[in-house]
Amino acid sequence: MLFHSVDFRRFVGVVSGVGRRRRWEIPPVTLSDTLIRKVKPGAKPVKLFDGGGLYLLLTPTGSRLWRMKYRFGGKEKLLALGVYPAVSLKGARELRDDARRELVKGNDPGEIRRARKAAARMQDGTTSEVVAREWFELMRGKWEAEYADLILHRLERDMFSSLGRRPIAEITPLELLTALRRIERRGAIDTAHRSLQKPF
Structure with missing residues (x-):
């Protein structure tokens, strides 16, 4: 069972609220597909962190949403990277790495995403x-x-x-x-x- 696994014991912060961590935030670990599939939704959203700002948001309804926290221009921002399993763990990490490369160049990955969506709309015959x-x-x-x-x-x-x-x-x-x-x-x-x- 997940409750007896090594990975789950590393999540002790979600139960105990140790230190200043919020109860619904799981301490950073390296995610795996097995772990993602086994974790069950609870009464509150849970964040499964993977590193580099990437985390999987597990909602009470069971949705698994990829998110990336980053800072740009002194402000914390959030980038949506898709839904698991349509976007795999590997795919989410690649998207995170792409976003971090844009940050190194001085670009806001969120703005780049919005510009690409707008350009796609322009090309798809939108009236x-x-x-x-x-x-x-x-x-x-x-x-x-x-x-x-x-x-x-x-x-x-x-x-x-x-x-x-x-x-x-x-x-x-x-x-x-x-x-x-x-x-x-x-x-x-x-x-x-x-x-x-x-x-x-």
Whole structure:
């Protein structure tokens, strides 16, 4: 049984709360696939550390999530590396090592991940309306409700009708200019200028 294994006895901190360690954090050990499969979920999330900031977060529902803690610009950050077993222990370590190499170069691996996802979306045929609505949801919390409603109304009226179904990566400068000219023709010069600030 796991409770009698050498590996589990090394986890004594999770039960006793020795020192200043939180009860749900298991002391650092080198993980193995056998250990990962044997550890059972509890009432609280448990962190199984592997080294170099890499750990497996075992949730009460049984999910096993790879995470990496790192510091960048003086701040502690967290990078999601996938779900076990879809991402194996070996794969998670490789992703951790890739992230640490980026840190050595002075790059934030989290920002690199976000930029790659955005680039992939640009290439997969995602429409401009989908991207614009995602942008709107990110920004609306920074605005007054009345202003947010105005921005959404402008997007729906002026941009989605002509560009909304177009893959954002395929929109040409001429198409964008045509949409802006249409806004200008009805006398809404200020709206046309503000539309240039939107995610088109």
